[in-house]
Amino acid sequence: MQLSRDDLLNAYKRMRLIREFEDALHEEFSAGNIPGFVHLYAGEEASGVGVCMHLDDRDAIASTHRGHGHCIAKGCDERAMMSEIYGRADGLCGGKGGSMHIADLSKGMMGANGIVGGGPPLICGAALSAKQRKTGGVAVAFVGDGASNQGTTFESYNLAKVWNLPAIFVVEDNGYAEATASAWSVSGSQAKRAAGFDIPAIEVDGHDFFAVWEAAREAIERAREGGGPTLIHCRLNRYYGHFEGDAVTYKAPGEVEKVKAEKDCLMLFRQRVTEAGLLDAEALDQADREAKARIDQCLSEAKAAPAPTEAALLTDVYTSAY
Amino acid sequence: MQLSRDDLLNAYKRMRLIREFEDALHEEFSAGNIPGFVHLYAGEEASGVGVCMHLDDRDAIASTHRGHGHCIAKGCDERAMMSEIYGRADGLCGGKGGSMHIADLSKGMMGANGIVGGGPPLICGAALSAKQRKTGGVAVAFVGDGASNQGTTFESYNLAKVWNLPAIFVVEDNGYAEATASAWSVSGSQAKRAAGFDIPAIEVDGHDFFAVWEAAREAIERAREGGGPTLIHCRLNRYYGHFEGDAVTYKAPGEVEKVKAEKDCLMLFRQRVTEAGLLDAEALDQADREAKARIDQCLSEAKAAPAPTEAALLTDVYTSAY
Amino acid sequence: MPKKSYRQAINEALRQEMERDERVIIMGEDIAGGMGAPGEDDAWGGPLGITKGLMTQFGRERVLDTPITESGFIGAAVGAAATGLRPVAELMFVDFMGVCFDQIFNQAAKFKYMFGGKAVTPLTIRTMYGAGFRAASQHSQCLYPLFTHIPGLKVALPSNAYEAKGLLIQAIRDDDPVMFFEHKAMYDDEWEVPDEPYAIPFGEAAVTREGDDVTIVAFGRMVNMANEAADNLAKQGVSCTVVDPRTTSPLDRDTILETAEETGRVVVVDEAHPRCNMATDVAALVGQEIFGALKAPVRMVTAPHCPVPFSPALEDLYIPNAAKIEAAVHEVMSGVHARAAE
């Protein structure tokens, strides 16, 4: 299968939009303008976008605490997301969720999740629902390396396998869970663990959009055809701290800088498509400018948006009479 | 390493005592003399005894809902166990625990457990304690095939590995979790799952005491020497229903009878030791008679023992002032 | 009207809702039984046979057996509910909630609020609770107070077969996550239950006895104990109103407060552990809202603060019963507690 010029440009735009979104939030947090816990996805864009390019609204994803990138990749409105992170009334969740709970079920985005390992069981359900309702849909859980040790994740592997669900588990292994290295916390390996459940595993360089895209294509095709679950082990890096405010002293000096210089997913993508003559530099520069402008706009509108009022406090607890 | 004549006779006696204990309970339950949920270990004796022969009081085991065999194998007093199952005041737990919660921490028996998957985390703690206190002790969790799918079990594998604990996981795979076959519910295999965590696995025929004993020896030696966890996958059969009262319609007709005729652990043991001239039939027959007499005695004493009185209801909730 | 057991009523509710709406699926450990096994299919219908026969009628696609993996499959039910199905998951014993509570209280219960109202999670979790089965500490708890504490959840506690059917149908049709508690000691008891489907609305108490002297508010199986106590007391000349709230969340505050106001004396009966339970919940409510109408302190009849003992001798002492309720009613009638001067 081949990516069209439009697909490529779209992929780049999404990745760039995520990067701008996260870079902006980093600035904003440092300036004290954003409250709460904020976990940034910068550096990992090729994973979310490479996977979600294959999905449409009938497909579901479950995200993690590091959810902004997955949201944008799955088509959530970045303007409403920004307001959500600022706790505004016009936020994607009315300001009630915040960074850790952004969701848009109409887009198949089942939510960022404050609970590590919360997502995998949920996507088993979404996959079951798609199978039962014969929508042809699949469901994807993004799983951190830390989350890959959580019992809920293993249970979901087994359930997806014995129920033969159209489920994909994307382990985004950025080398760390908070300040703990996956080299220590993850015994065995992601691929061996998948093998423990007779689930096929694909290992990819998560900085390489094309590698991720290709792995996801294979996994999602298999799932849509009734072939059951796949685990994709994506090695990548986060550029900022675990959460904003983290001094990141556990990493080696220069560790992140080296990745940025050598493996940045946007840089690799640009090299690849320009060298192959698939997109020209000008189109990419243009996308960069547009992304920046868009995020600036989102930011200023979100900042100007009003906070929710007291009336909102007790709504949305129940759907039917209470 | 070699088993002495005494060891062999002891092993046989323990297995036979368990069998008599369980057979008697089966009768008693059918006669309506025992209340509650009772899960019998008959058929699986070679596993509990083959493992626990290597253990002493500084070593801990965590059992399951099917705990009587593990208790006896670990040295719990069968007389007090019987009273416990009858809910008597002189029961091993004063009648407060019953079949599903028999324990004797002074013997390193950390309890039968009503929660499937409850034991593996506990033995990580016991193993940690042994390691920390440098007792040379190890800790063993018995895990059903059904329990092997529980998230707590996987978490324990990983924890035991990354903490390098003297922990052994004995998966007693009797082919069924309640009415569900492990052929369906356990994707992959126990050995592959262990490999997922870089934990060595040993597969044994759980009807064969000598195979279990040898596997346990290897695993426990490794653990005592600081070599970390091992998984032992024991294939065996339970002779009675999941719990007493289960009609066992999910098994094939004649399935259990065939096992009894061909692979009964007591029968295999007897064949092996008599053929090899290690023990004579008379000694074994004598052991059989003693076991039967002992259980008869336990039964009649337990039945005659008084129930706990109201004064016991509110004791043992807390250790210190409340 | 035909008599049916609590077990039959639940089975019938599931069957009728599955017939009505194909989005309704059920799942749980051995909810049918026999998966992968050489013998009989539909071998169990759950450990106590509640769901027996449903697999034969609806097939394995809608009656899903699961591995022992409560976080996994309860979470899957949550995810399925958020994406177009109406799952009824069985958490065999509520005592097992400790391995899967997150998916219930942090996920299902909070989706709607966290997502700004844009989620609908029509999930029902059926679960067994209660003492009396000689099932010991880890298979006999009530624990509905823990779920009642959580905003976003609804909690139903049917006290008889009629309610079991009607509340379960309501739970399945309800667009919010519902915890449905079945008392294991009632499965064989029979009541009159209509054949046709009917839904009992949540948050509407039943008044099972009417009287002038004391209002007894009781939950789940305890409603039957309260009725028994009320009948005994009537013979002794003490006339009681018995209120069965049917759901603890939502709670029918109005009926509780109105009946309490009429009698001025209240006893609350709850099989759960005594701290932060439904007895304290109702007693505090009554004390706060109709203090002026109270003629005596609100008394609570509950299990004691200890795990459920195995020994039948102890378990029988543990569980609240009609005699204890009667004693409490006599106490609130005796007026031993003087009132402070204004």
Next chain:
Amino acid sequence: MPKKSYRQAINEALRQEMERDERVIIMGEDIAGGMGAPGEDDAWGGPLGITKGLMTQFGRERVLDTPITESGFIGAAVGAAATGLRPVAELMFVDFMGVCFDQIFNQAAKFKYMFGGKAVTPLTIRTMYGAGFRAASQHSQCLYPLFTHIPGLKVALPSNAYEAKGLLIQAIRDDDPVMFFEHKAMYDDEWEVPDEPYAIPFGEAAVTREGDDVTIVAFGRMVNMANEAADNLAKQGVSCTVVDPRTTSPLDRDTILETAEETGRVVVVDEAHPRCNMATDVAALVGQEIFGALKAPVRMVTAPHCPVPFSPALEDLYIPNAAKIEAAVHEVMSGVHARAAE
């Protein structure tokens, strides 16, 4: 006396107990940090730096980082406690209890009873609770009512740094499993805290204000709100007693009832969700035990029945505060609630 933050007080308690007794170990996710990583060791000391420095002093053998595997390591702490150690495990946020509750409430809490008294489980679980941090629905809950409900557990809720140190030392020395709740909004606040180790016994309330008109019973961080309210009210001529029970289980019923009896008016303040919480627990207790002494209904000031909202605008409305407590006190003083005729 030296001033120390809540954070420092906790760190000091851990350090002193680890110095005193080598069976005390601590474990948790990034409780030191840096495992397997190329950079700094002891990189975190927990997400908010509470355990910083302990690894350097006691080494990785006694300060154990864990994978993200709460059932696994909380269960390991339970197992270690039952076999000779005195572990202090950190459940980072109490909101995560849903993935590991079983090991706490079915295992640790019940061992002693189920095993007929022959188990000792000296386990402490430290955990963060409470709103105000803009941490949203899954990182802001209180949930101590759930633990208070469970027989076999003890539950400590220090309201200041002095109590934090003394109650944590007691928890570690205590032979029963203890849930130790740290309010995340207090870590930077300072109080006078002695340098030497001291234990505050469980079940003994502190009376932080004495007055004649109203008794305010408040829990955890809310004690400070209650003190603030009492000080404001004093200026308005209303004199309040403030009771800080310090532990919810055991609960110092005597001090609550005695002070309530003296004033005849009670307000209970609880940051937790309103159903089956500590406010209902205490209100029901007071209503049952000293009804005769009450001059007004017991009022409850709690969070509303909804998840904790993220938006600061909403979260500020969500949390009980001094103004709401003052309003409740004025209400119980106003005597609007008529009393029924005897």
